[in-house]
Amino acid sequence: MPSTDNKGLAKRLSYEISAAWAIAKKDMRIYYFKPNIIVSGLFFPLFMFLAFAIGKNTPPGTLIPGLISITLLFSASSIEPVSIPIERRVKTFERLLSAPISLYSLVTGESLSGFLYSLGIACLPLAVGVFMFGTPIMNISILIISMALTAFCFATLGTLFAAYPTENVGEVMSILNTVRLPLIFISGVFIPISTMPRIGQQIALVSPLTYGNDMIEYAYTGKSLFSPLVDILALIIFILIFQVTANYLYKKFNE
Amino acid sequence: MQAIEVSHLIKKFGSLTAINDISFSVDVGETFGFLGPNGAGKTTTIRILTGVSRPTSGTATIFGHDIEHDTIAARQSMGIVSENSNVYDDLTAWQNMMFSAELYHVGRKEREKKANELLKKFELYERRNDKAHVFSKGMKRRLTLAMGLVNSPRLLFLDEPTSGLDVQSNLIIRDVVADLVHEGVTVFLTTHNIEEANVMCDRVAIINKGHIVAIDAPESLKKTIQSVQSIEISFDHNSADQLDELSHLSMVNEAQKAGDKFKLYTEDHSEVINAVMAYAHTHNLKVISITTLGPSLEDVFIRLTGLQRTGEKIHAID
Incomplete structure (x- = not known):
């Protein structure tokens, strides 16, 4: 019996993975080249970065880890807040909600497209x-691991915010930006965490970008605030929290 | 085993009770119509039966699988065709079919075979590489139905399948549904087109304000209101006052104009025929045709849902 159960479980798992991949492929085909996604995922972090970097007396090469961090933040979290409200409006999201797949696969599939886009x-x-x-x-x-974990973490964050039950892209983006923008300033991207006041340092601990940026810095310079193991663990915990919360919210808001 | 078994289903949204203790079952291979005015609880029932929404209490099973606790197994045997033609406009017809098949875990060879077959059946094969945004309303509807059939479902939920469609799409869809019924597929149909339900369904349920007010075969339902009969008459020429004049004839409860014909509702055919003939004679009109009609399913629907006719329209009186 256990082997039959295992076979059933393996089959179920393979169904869930292929459905998640199908959702990701669909998003890639439809949304990757939408103008608002290109602006939000590519130009927004670039201009944001230039606004802070230009005029600073720092070699441009040293700014690359920070630029990678905020690019990952903005691009990974830009797909779902656009795609899901649009799909709610045209009722294709209902198609996903009524398919024979778990909500975890739906959330993972949606996040996967943001993850790959961001990378x-x-x-x-x-x-x-x-x-x-x-x-x-x-x-x-370490650079590959840090980029992958950071991208997936922020893609899941985007999917989580897209659970907000609206058909209006602007509404989700506004709410998301109230979280994304402060993250840049409290996560050591522009201002080193060690130079922040004590309260700032404490807030930095609850930002996933702190750990992503810290690990990317480590990959480039060998120096970091935390050990890469702590960063990896923290990012995995954030991913799990976002995934579970997103799952709960999609279930709740369906009602 | 029943295709659908619903027992004491209740759904509340805060203080609003959208579905109030409904129970019914649908046999395997049956075509079951679910009728009701807007806001009666049709969509809420479908959302529960397809596992999108959870009931406040009560149970629903699909081929024995509890939709709330065994959702994925229950959904695996379903095809869902929603009222909106919810295809992906930025994908081609072929990509839409493939995506739908992948969601339902249809293997690669099988899904390609099935997609070819369905696109041909729905006369979309030649346009399979076109993006759906260039399709007409009827073509999108046909594609939606094809997507709902790609997993060879045993139970098909059809929400307003032919609403507002061109004749060609309408005929194709009705033919395909007739074939499915012939193949033993169970069909759960919601429609505003009562004549469509009358023609297609083995049984219909009429839901109003969250309650099922009647559930039976269309002909059996019509027998329950034999008192609602009508006469359809046309004259060689019509004038603006005729409708009003006919509505005041003896024993006419209500008169409607439909094209070049008048429909007079009555409880006594013979009395009204006499009155109409006398009216024609007085006004120097020639009767082109006259037909006596029993109650239609629409009459049953109107009677049971508390709607009322005004002219050619139907208005809610609640």
Whole structure:
């Protein structure tokens, strides 16, 4: 009996994974080149970064880890807050809600498209760092892990905010930006956490960007506030919290 | 085992009771119509039966699977065609079919075979590589139905399948549904087109204000209101005052104009026929046709839901 159960479970799991992948593929085809997603995911972090970086007496190459961090934040969390309200409006979201898949797969599938989009976009500052400024990368494995975890964490955050029951993209984006924008200032991207007042340092601990940025800094410079293991653990905990909360909210708001 | 079994289902939204203790079952292979005015509880019932919404109390099973606790297994045997043609406009017809099949775990070979077959059946095969945003309303509706059938469902939920469609799409959809019924697929149909329910359904349930007020075969329901009979008459020429004059004839409860014909509701056919013939003679009119009619399913619907006719429209009186 246990082997039959395991087979059933494995089959169920493979169904869930393929459904999540199907949702991600659908989002990639439909939304990756929508103008508001390109603006929000690519230009917004770039201009935000330039606004803070220009005029600073810092070698441009050293700014690359910060640029990668905020690119991951904005691009990963930009797909679902656009796609889900649109799909609610045209009633295609109902199609996903009534499919024979779990809400976890739906949330994961939606997040997956933000994750892949974000990794693709973040390769641009990475390439600029390597080819234009010759910015050295100390630990490529940590860089890959940090980018992947940070991207998935913020993609899940985007899916979580898109649970807000509206058909209006602007409404979700406004709420999301009240969280995304402060994160940049309290997570050590522009202002090192060690130079912040005590209260700022404490707030930084509850920001997922703190850990993502810290690990990316480590991958480039070998220096960080926390050990990479702590950063990885913190990001996994944030992903789980966002996933469980998103699952709960989609269930609640369906009613 | 029943295709659908609903027992004492209640759904409340705060203080509003959208569904109030409804129970019914649908046999395997049956075409079951679910009728009701707007806001009667049709959509809420469908949302519960498809596992999108959870009941406040009561149970619903689909082929024996509890929709609340065994949702995925219950959904696996369903096809859902919602009222809105909810296709992805930015995907081609083929990509829409593939996506729908992937959501329902249809293997690659099977989904390609099924998609080819369905797109041909719905006369969309030649346009399979076109994005859906260039499709007409009827084509989108056909694609929605094709997507709902890609997993070869045993139970099909059809919400307003032919509402507002062109003749070609209407005929294709009705033919396909007739074929499905012939193949033993159970169909749960909601429609505002009462004649469609009359023609397509083995049984219908009429829901009003969250209660099921009647559930039976269309012909059995009509027998319950034999007192509502009508005469359809047309004259060689019509004038503006005729409707008002006819409505005041003896034993005429209500008169309606439908195209070049008048429909007079009565409880006594023969009395009204005499009165109409006398009216024609007085006004020097020639009777082109005259037909006596029993109650229609629409009459049953109106009687049971508390709606009333005004001219050619139906208005809620609650």
